[in-house]
Amino acid sequence: xxxxxxxxxxxxxxxxxxxxxxxxxxxxxxxxxxxxxxxxxxxxxxxxxxxxxxxxxxxxxxxxxxxxxxxxxxxxxxxxxxxxxx
Amino acid sequence: xxxxxxxxxxxxxxxxxxxxxxxxxxxxxxxxxxxxxxxxxxxxxxxxxxxxxxxxxxxxxxxxxxxxxxxxxxxxxxxxxxxxxxxxxxxxxxxxxxxxxxxxxxxxxxxxxxxxxxxxxxxxxxxxxxxxxxxxxxxxxxxxxxxxxxxxxxxxxxxxxxxxxxxxxxxxxxxxxxxxxxxxxxxxxxxxxxxxxxxxxx
Numbered sequence: 024x025x026x027x028x029x030x031x032x033x034x035x036x037x038x039x040x041x042x043x044x045x046x047x048x049x050x051x052x053x054x055x056x057x058x059x060x061x062x063x064x065x066x067x068x069x070x071x072x073x074x075x076x077x078x079x080x081x082x083x084x085x086x087x088x089x090x091x092x093x094x095x096x097x098x099x100x101x102x103x104x105x106x107x108x109x
Numbered sequence: 110x111x112x113x114x115x116x117x118x119x120x121x122x123x124x125x126x127x128x129x130x131x132x133x134x135x136x137x138x139x140x141x142x143x144x145x146x147x148x149x150x151x152x153x154x155x156x157x158x159x160x161x162x163x164x165x166x167x168x169x170x171x172x173x174x175x176x177x178x179x180x181x182x183x184x185x186x187x188x189x190x191x192x193x194x195x196x197x198x199x200x201x202x203x204x205x206x207x208x209x210x211x212x213x214x215x216x217x218x219x220x221x222x223x224x225x226x227x228x229x230x231x232x233x234x235x236x237x238x239x240x241x242x243x244x245x246x247x248x249x250x251x252x253x254x255x256x257x258x259x260x261x262x263x264x265x266x267x268x269x270x271x272x273x274x275x276x277x278x279x280x281x282x283x284x285x286x287x288x289x290x291x292x293x294x295x296x297x298x299x300x301x302x303x304x305x306x307x308x309x310x311x
Contacts (some may be wrong), residue, residue: 035285036217036218036219036290039286039289039290040282040285040286040289041282042251043289044267046267063222064219064222066224067222067223067224068219068222068293069225070224071221071224071225071293071296071297072131072228072290074225074226074233075289075292075293075296076261076289078127078230078233078234078242078296079242079246079261079262079292080261080264081150081230081234082177087296088139088143088160089141089153092143092153092160093139094156095157095161096157096160096164097132097135098133098138098162099161099164099165100131100161100164100168100200102128102131102132102135102137105128105129105132105142107295109289
């Protein structure tokens with residue numbers, strides 16, 4: 024592994040979210056990418072954090088609301104007459 | 110991720126108190142609101158309370174809706190308030206202002222450095238993997254979980270999440286980073302062990 028200072032890892036960690044979301048300016052991105060090229064641990068943290076976000080966004084994570092819950096909601100809102108068309 | 114307003118829903122009709130239009134609004138957005146309640150409170154009964162109170166409140170306040178945010182962000186704002194109020198009532202000891210998942214910032218430092226990111230999705234989300242993910246989300250402190258759910262699960266922007274929760278964007282970003290790192294650490298413990306096991310068995 025390339026020599027690097029621990030301070031750079033902390034800097035990267037602080038900007039990790041914004042880097043993943045593409046919200047950093049090109050200069051900061053370049054700085055981060057330079058650090059990543061030489062720091063395997065930071066690459067692992069980046070890859071696994073990205074993957075963590077991907078996993079929670081997969082459709083299997085989004086079960087639909089049960090039909091009886093919908094029925095009670097419509098009744099509570101006095102919208103019983105609109106229960107049928109969904 | 111975030112669903113745009115279905116074209117057939119008219120804000121004008123909603124504000125004017127059109128019941129059929131409100132019924133369409135309920136059908137368009139009750140799934141994500143229910144899901145948010147379920148993930149914040151953890152039980153179907155509490156999720157249903159959040160859902161019902163959200164749409165009751167929306168019905169009452171719609172005539173005064175000024176359109177400063179999108180309707181969905183506005184609904185998430187009401188739902189988040191309802192969820193947090195219910196948590197305060199049930200667990201008054203919880204500090205919802207807390208931005209740290211633990212006592213010290215030191216604990217945010219990554220400890221797990223196994224790269225499991227290349228494992229195939231069906232393996233990551235197998236029965237046990239999915240349970241681990243759900244459990245990890247549930248162990249996030251509420252103050253971080255609400256931010257994580259709105260931003261990463263429901264797909265709101267940082268700005269919309271800040272609006273929905275009445276937080277600054279900086280605060281949202283801080284909480285989001287902590288939540289993501291916390292979850293990464295939890296998942297890394299689990300998948301790291303699985304990987305080590307696979308390597309041993311090879």
